[in-house]
Amino acid sequence: MTLDRREFLEIGAGLIIGFALPQYTGVRIEDAPYPTLYGPFPAMQIPPPDGKPSAYIQIAKDERVTLFVTRAEMGQGVTTSCSQILAEELDCDWKNVRARFAPVDTSLYGYQGTVGSLSIRTMWNPLREAGAAARQMLIDAAAQQWGVDRSRCHTESGFVVDSSSGKRLSYGILAETAAKLPVPVNVPLKNRSEYRIIGQPFNRLDTREKITGIAQFGMDVRVPGMLYAAVARCPVFGGKPANVDATKAKAMPGVKEVVQIATGVGVLAENSWVAMQACRALEVKWDEGAGSSLTTAGISAMFASRAKQDGIEARKEGDVHAGLAKALKTIEASYEVPFLAHATMEPMNCTADVRSNSCTVWAPTQCMTDARNMTAAMTGLAPEKIDFRVTYMGGGFGRRGNYELDFIGEAVELSKHARSPVKVVWSREDDMQHDFYRPAAYVQFTGGLDTQGWPVALYARVACPAFPPGRPGAMSNTAVAGLRDLHYEFPDLLVDYRAADTTVPVSFWRAPGANQNTFFLESFLDEMAAAGGKDPVEARRRLLGKTPRLLGVLNLAAAKANWGKPLPAGRFQGVALGSNVGSFNAQIAEISITNGRLRVHRVVCAFDCGQPINPLILRQQIAGGIAFGLAAALKGEITIDRGRVQQANFNTYDVLRIDEMPSVEVYIVPSVESPGGAGEASVPAIAPAVTNAIFAAARKRIRKLPIRTGSLV
């Protein structure tokens, strides 16, 4: 569905209008240049094209309305939801709407990337304004043709109608005339009460190609004459090849060449299978470097020791030391989570064709502008010489973002060397053992209760690798996300942070920071409630006076789940809240434990993301985020021994299976607030909702993930 440049220029007649896209306004982005194997590249601070229109819609003579989507699709339904926003203000017939991926072009679109559940948040205003402007142009074109005042005209689902005479002209007929008119500014937007497209559970625009095998993922790219490559990488992070014996590999039929590259040793072959087989036949002696003694136990001990040292203040209210000193009762607990792999269904891969004066890259990446810049730096070509084509992604979850471009670098490096198109294919083992992991993390809490037993003071000492990487010793806002921005009103609160770095590469993982810190916070808050003899929902309510939207979802979930009412025999409930990516949700998990076997039967999720765009897609994202978080809570664990990842495939790093999927009930709060994010919103709260339910069932507090079910007998 990616549109190439030639096609883009050839799209002929009709109305094509551009509109200015803002950058990531109002959203905090860590802004230091970040190191990669191929040199430092600037983060997201690419200025928007100054005053130039930077995204396009086309209305063709045949009535088709095409939106050029500047974000990438990895499951979140971005083509459909963005199109709905546009179509609403344009007032066209939804049946005629198509979405295409826009080319990667900084001069037209500024920064293109798909991170932080930001697509809807950043496109909400520009898409509405573009739709409204185009609609006004179509009305003006009709009014001119009829020789009437524009105030006499209105639109009806793809037609301009003369309200007095009842005459009608379709958008397709008007498009060419409208295209000659100036683009109006400050066109009034619709009232939310007039919406007939935004908020509707329309079917996704990309379903059909995804159920027929037609959708092209990076893995599916085929270029005439291309070679296939597999890469052997040092099993120890930071190591490099000391000696390579490729005799056996080179003797295998179909193997073309073995070449050393920045990430390891690449094998070029005539198909993926031969490349992978030959890669395994390489005999490589590795210089393992300083990381070869690293173990999970050692990392844990380092975290616990770091947590006792001074930290950098991340959030402060009142005086936590005084607050704890005057508390009637204090409790302490430490929490820990392991490294996690992203384990996208589609292993990493990329295809590149580097020529002397041009380069084409086909990549399943979330951050195409960064990837294009990196390719330019690696090839010595100007960015505009790089034809960068983004494919569908078989899951992203943060593995394919701007800090994780290694798979693209490999394809570019190998194609440059081979002077031929090259597709790099990672095996599942490569993917799992050479990820940029969700960091392991550790928090030491102290909580204080007042004379009535209500929580009033909280001190959280965070020890976690700094991420994204690049600024050792400084505050890592991501590492404390979910704690530094917590909404609970503790009169006395302190969150501080100390970097606890290892050689294990770490980066963003769906709901970065929040996914572990919400587990920590919501669990310990539950501990404080229990210590004071308080109901977990009531204890949370009392701390949320200034955050009505979070209080609202809590109350809604409690009502829908019949919180506090009798449950079926053997069932227990736990509650947790999540607030990230501009959205709020409350989850109540209902579990049973039979002979030590934990089962999550049902999850009630009340969700407030402001104005819903497409409830069907929202429901998908919420249920999907819960499945993702639940997989981690129940099973996810990457362990390190002798500097190596011990897991390699789904038999040693299992994920959620269909028979473990709870029934998820989603209640979306009607709202006219500006839309918040959805893709990452429901991930953080599921783990603590489940572990808090375990406490209700077994009086056992789970302070370390994944949950060891054997311990629940």
Place this chain on the structure above:
Amino acid sequence: MASIEFNLNGKAQTVDANPAMPLLWVLRDLLGLTGTKFGCGMALCGACTVHVNGIAVRSCTMQISNVAGKNVTTIEGISTGASHPIQQAWIELDVPQCGYCQSGQIMSAAALLAKNTKPSDADIDQALRGNICRCGTYDDIRRAVHRAAEIASQDRSGGGAR
């Protein structure tokens, strides 16, 4: 290298391949049928599921030599115009998110429906346990298999004018 003949999506097919090469890579790299996906290479995730003589198998661990003389059906050949009841239900309920695992899910579900016209939730879980979806479409898959069973039964009784 060996010349291996089999039936692919209803047509005779001959490939020259290493007899040990998995069917998955023959389909994807030699024949260009990329609808069948690579996920794990060890029959652990189900993304590569195809039908061999009507049975759902993991093509990533089935050597091409074992396919000689057999009937292979991939996602590309399961229907024309996405008309298989499973595909119809998948469209109706909008099952896919990223979509990468869906060819495998659909092939497993179609094999289930072929032998069990009215599967229970437990039957569905049993048949699809080997198909991982990281987007978490499981709930929708379950509902869609039930819906597909309905569509198929309407088709059989001639009431499914679509």
